[in-house]
Amino acid sequence: MFRQVAQLPLDFTLFKGTGTITNWSSSGSVIFGFGASSKVGEEVKRMGAKKAVVTTDQGLVKLGVAKKITDSLDAAGIAYFSL
Amino acid sequence: MLISVYDQCESDPSVATVEKVAALAKDADVLIGVGCSFNIPSPAICDPELTMSLPPVVTAFTGMDALTHAIEGYVSRASDTFSEALAEKAIKLIAGALRRATFNGEHDRQARYDMMMGSTLAAMNFCNSILGISHSMAPPLGAYFHVPHGVGNAICLPVVMQFNMWAYPGKFAELARLFDRDITGMDLKDAAQLGVDCVRELLEDLPVPSLASYGITQADIPLLSDEAMKGGARCTNPKTTTTEDFHILFAEALKLKN
Numbered sequence: 001m002f003r004q005v006a007q008l009p010l011d012f013t014l015f016k017g018t019g020t021i022t023n024w025s026s027s028g029s030v031i032f033g034f035g036a037s038s039k040v041g042e043e044v045k046r047m048g049a050k051k052a053v054v055t056t057d058q059g060l061v062k063l064g065v066a067k068k069i070t071d072s073l074d075a076a077g078i079a080y081f082s083l
Numbered sequence: 084m085l086i087s088v089y090d091q092c093e094s095d096p097s098v099a100t101v102e103k104v105a106a107l108a109k110d111a112d113v114l115i116g117v118g119c120s121f122n123i124p125s126p127a128i129c130d131p132e133l134t135m136s137l138p139p140v141v142t143a144f145t146g147m148d149a150l151t152h153a154i155e156g157y158v159s160r161a162s163d164t165f166s167e168a169l170a171e172k173a174i175k176l177i178a179g180a181l182r183r184a185t186f187n188g189e190h191d192r193q194a195r196y197d198m199m200m201g202s203t204l205a206a207m208n209f210c211n212s213i214l215g216i217s218h219s220m221a222p223p224l225g226a227y228f229h230v231p232h233g234v235g236n237a238i239c240l241p242v243v244m245q246f247n248m249w250a251y252p253g254k255f256a257e258l259a260r261l262f263d264r265d266i267t268g269m270d271l272k273d274a275a276q277l278g279v280d281c282v283r284e285l286l287e288d289l290p291v292p293s294l295a296s297y298g299i300t301q302a303d304i305p306l307l308s309d310e311a312m313k314g315g316a317r318c319t320n321p322k323t324t325t326t327e328d329f330h331i332l333f334a335e336a337l338k339l340k341n
Contacts, residue, residue: 014160014161014318014319015160015161016161016162016163022163022165024163024165024166024211025123025210025211026123026207026210026211027123027124027125027126027127027207028123028124028125028126029125029126029127030126030127030129030203031126031127031128031129032128032129032130032199032200032203033130033131033196034130034131034132034192034196035130035132036128036129036130036132037128037130037132037133039128040128043126043128047125047126063136065133068130068132068133
């Protein structure tokens, strides 16, 4: 379901130079900008997931930040439970 | 699955089993980084809108945390050209936006955007080049005195930079340029010192609480230093460190923001 991403360079080399082979890796994609959180549902759906876990806290629930994420999941028809 | 715990290592990270990491996390109230390829997100979604109403103090110390990621990753012994390019842009964005984001709050959308972008770039940098000893000093401050991670890093960063300056003076001079200072014709030493001073001045301008306000005194330094010696990021810090170094660094950090 999840895209295979490169191995993090945990066996990192100190003083990487022209004599070393560098393994540089990052997340598969970065979705960035004002309102990007509305894309959460769409992205989760694209990964083929049916259920999601939302990890949050009381403060974020009170401020309506968590709701922006759950609204997006609702719109995409993804079931979720919150922690 | 391989999980590395960067503890007590100078050059060679010890490899631990999953059980060891779980045990560590259970016994100690310490922030422990757990890194493995399964932790890399497939997509990362970053929305500056969610930070618009963040209060000034939280904006200030989380922003300084992002700057710490950028700078420590930039001068790390494991840095590479990919990471350096990201770090340079991250530092430039944060240097230009952190004061505005802190004091203008929700009235400055561009500053919030730049901070989110700077913080994202900084994280893409340090995940590959690892960090420095500010990230060995902040976790024990959090564990024993509940100093937020960002506050610990904000206070330790200028002190750690001063300590590390002579390892890569060229990179510290470049920092001054990224903070929009003119270093043309300057001595390398003066330019590098200016790089450190830019961060010190930034910290002075921001509403970050002092370590003393969390009840930390000189008497706590030996304990904090012993814990910092266990910090993982020591192996990629530009300079090697001893417990005595941490005594001096914590003493310096205690003087800031009072």
